[in-house]
Amino acid sequence: MKTRRYAALVSALTAVTLAAACSSGTNANSGSDGGGGTTLTLASVDQGSIEEVIKAFEAANPGVKVTFTTSGADQYQAQIRTQLSSGTAPDVMTVWPGNGNPGATYVLSKPGYLLDLSDQPWAAQLPDSFKQVAQYEGKTYNALFGLNGIGAVYNDDALKKSGLTAPKTWTELLTFCGDAAAKGTPAFALGIQDNWVTQLVLYALAATTVFGADKEFDAKLQSGQATFSDSQWTAAMGKYQDMQKAGCFQKNPLGTSYEASQTLAATGKTLGIVQGNWIIGLLKGKNPNGKFTMTALPATDDPATFLMPAAAGAGYGVNAKAKNKDLALKFITFIMSPEGMKLFNEKQGSLPTLSSAGTTVDPGLAELTTFVKDNRTVPFMDQLWPNAKVQQTMLSGLQEVFSNQATPADVLQQMDAEYKKGA
Amino acid sequence: MTADLQVRPPGRTASAPRTRRRRITPPWWFILPALLLFTFVVLVPSARGVYYAFTDWDGLDPDFAVIGLRNFTDMLDDGDALQAVWHTLLIAVAITVIQNGIGLLLALGVNSLIKTRNFLRVLLFAPAVITPIVTAYLWRNLLGPDGAVNSLLGAVGLDSWRQDWLGDPDLALWMIVLVVVWQFAGYSMVIFLAGLQSIPREIYEAAAIDGTGALRRFWSIVRPLLAPAITINLMLSIIGGIKLFDQVYALTGGGPGHATDTISTLIYKDAFTLGEFGYSIALAVVLTIIVAIVSAGQYSVLSRNEKAAS
Secondary structure, eight states, rough: OHHHHHHHHHEEEHHHHHHHHHHHHHHHOOOOOOOOOOOOOOEEOOTHHHHHHHHHHHOOOOOOOEEEEOOOHHHHHHHHHHHTTTTOOSSSEEEEESSSSSBHHHHHHTTTTTTTTTTTTHHHHOOHHHHHHHHHHTTOOBOOOEEEEEEEEEEEHHHHHTTTTOSSSHHHHHHHHHHHHHHOOSSSSTTTGGGGGGHHHHHHHHHIITTTTTTTTHHHHHSSSSOOSSSSHHHHHHHHHHHTTTTTOOOOOGOOOOHHHHHHTTTTTTSEEEEEEEEHHHHHHHOOOEEEEEEEEOOOOOOOOOOOOOOOOOOEEBBTTTHHHHHHHHHHHHSSSHHHHHHHHHTTEEEEESSSSSOOOOOGHHHHHHHHHHTOOEEEEGGGGHHHHHHHHHHHHHHHHHHTOOOOOHHHHHHHHHHOOOO | OOOSSSOOOGGGGTTTTOOOOOOOOOOOOGGGGHHHHIIIIHHHHHHHHHHHHHHHHHSSSSSOOTTTHHHHHHHHOHHHHHHHHHHHHHHHHHHHHHHHHHHHHHHHHHHHHOHHHHHHHHHHHHGGOOOHHHHHHHHHHHTSSSSSHHHHHHHHHGGGOOOOOTHHHHHHHHHHHHHHHHHHHHHHHHHHHOOOOOOOOOHHHHHHHHHOOOOHHHHIIIHHHHHHHHHHHHHHHHHHHHHHHHHHHHHHOOOOTTTTTOOHHHHHHHTTTTOOHHHHHHHHHHHHHHHHHHHEEEHHHHHHHHHHHO
């Protein structure tokens, strides 16, 4: 009997302790992360560049310590949402421009998670095309420091060896593709097993065909005066398919990963690749002696009409409930200063959003720089779409077009349907 | 505190049935600690999660509305979701049949007296200890357009057999099955092998004296006595197949298009790339129900067979 009673006591105690542990766990708040005036917490997706920026920031502000985490975009987006909704988010965090992805400016500022940065001196200096995607309802929330463009990136050595020259018009492009394929080195590497890559060629073509024809297309799309199906998007889709038929891409693009496509272009198995400017750094990583030049992808026969997709990359926002608001703002000021912006963009291979930053641009990006200066760029199309589903529909839809599971018209119709569902 | 009451060393059971100790019935409240732990660690969080299936929560905004069954009715109009359910069931059935078929053949093979059997057992089981995501990335490279599989086919003169294994929507699903079977056939083998080794040699000898053939021996001796191993193997592989995520995500990401999306990859995409948490949780609830129904059904059928066989 004695042992029974003892056992009952033990099990009851265990149960009570457990229940207590569980109930206190729900609103436990770790208040032990230093919180004081000298520690800044930060979460970022800029692996490989943010580390250097933090080092420089710490050196410029003796005694300050930045505690940071970096992760890939998918994982980051999942994590930051959980942290924001549970009040455990860091002081400064990566925020994407505009709308259309789960970590974008509109999405995070709408429920009030981001601090209004409108009174920062750089906020007024941002060029209009960036203000559009850094602001929500007229207030600035995103410190956009860098900008990226999409175009045809050629491997100069491979091009020279093939005896061909980079095409200047749409007609030349198709001939170029045919000639390159005949020589056994296709014109462009295409790695669309990773579905985000599918959009790049389309954006490069749509910049000129859609927005060259009508600069106000996005506004018309928003007001319901235009649709994807009944617009120049059909032409852009058609040209993407024409390129595929002309042999512009290597065989089996759907089985080729982003990684594998870089190897093809870097080692001269293709003459180039249609990608963002960030690819130049990656190609040089695989072929340190290589020279790579980016040009606009021809989409018509009149080079004067060419536009390039160019848009702000992910920037940084400040948590509205930051533990260390002053230091967070100091960090934002640093990355938007000529010194911080130069460092960040040189590490990333991107261009600065403010003309005052004296960044040394890779010589291969001269054409993109000129296009930006001449205001001949169009933001990445998805940045102003009302929800993430439009882009995802396009990405998987393009894979379906390449595997003959759908037609371009189907894809554009589905995109219209998702667009109409709104935010 | 209670663990020593009923435990008997497995080897001795047959020889010592009479010396069994007086059976002690533990009082009901002994279950309390485990029950509480289960309630607070599993039941309560799950129930709270299920609640969100009836909302339009985006994973972020504290302002969300309860929308009743709309997430579930939306699913019926969602071609991607219906397709994913079909892929999930197809993959699960294919994996279950092929993996257990191969696992059983391997077990019969290494249960024989061939000299290298111990080495073979280790070798065949080895893939099962690798993390699935690692094997999937490995195979993604092997199955690439310029990967080892195509190179090998080219080298032996079978150029026309070269395929875009993961880029072809008709093949990609089967490549996922292939990779999972490659990895886990050895796992099934080990369970079958344990079952085979518990069959007393005397029964085979008696059957041999009666002049039975190999097939008859398999059907009348091995199959019924292996029933518990078959049950556990089928359960594990069908549940694993229905929940399959890592391999699909790493090999194809659900593509090309949606050609290899399973319920699990869709749950992930809807939640984390589209921010539709409510809908995604509703999908997860459906997945849970499917797993529960399939495994309960399978268990009752198989255990009936087991009883009939024994």
